[in-house]
Amino acid sequence: DAGVIQSPRHEVTEMGQEVTLRCKPISGHNSLFWYRQTMMRGLELLIYFNNNVPIDDSGMPEDRFSAKMPNASFSTLKIQPSEPRDSAVYFCASNRGEGQGHYGYTFGSGTRLTVV
């Protein structure tokens, strides 16, 4: 199994530009999570999908952030327009879903976003 695959690994963009981060979860996992990690705030949950449906998006900072999961094998996180304070490492994670929580989440390697 290739694990959770995220792309790109690094992204440098100018303020005001649109940024799209991509994630392919592990096959058979029906829960998908987007987290953001910074030194100041640690790992923060942005949004959680179960069976491709957004369940909890209360962590999405503002309307500039949007996430989609069009099918079980692909999700995107979009920031438009991007701002310097969005600079962070964004992680995608997947899980077998409720009832299988003891396996924890499997995280991807992350996308390091820098907005200049």
Place this chain on the structure above:
Amino acid sequence: EDQVTQSPEALRLQEGESSSLNCSYTVSGLRGLFWYRQDPGKGPEFLFTLYSAGEEKEKERLKATLTKKESFLHITAPKPEDSATYLCAVQAAGNSGYSTLTFGKGTMLLVSP
């Protein structure tokens, strides 16, 4: 609101010097407490899940324990390859049937040869 506090923020050990990392938590009904290891430039890697006070789990030089208010990650005779950031997370027993992990900020461990 679920809260997780880890201490110390950073810990430096000599190879073979045993120690413990602390994770204090407040949660409305604990469903599970998780420990992860994170290496630089990588995503967190799952280590253990603990479900109830008194439970213990072991893996090589690591042992995790759980009480009603905190969890400890004991590292026995650490080696340089144990250097990493260790993250603690809690999962609450959500009323809706769905619940997610709330993470602490982690303890950065450095083991010197």
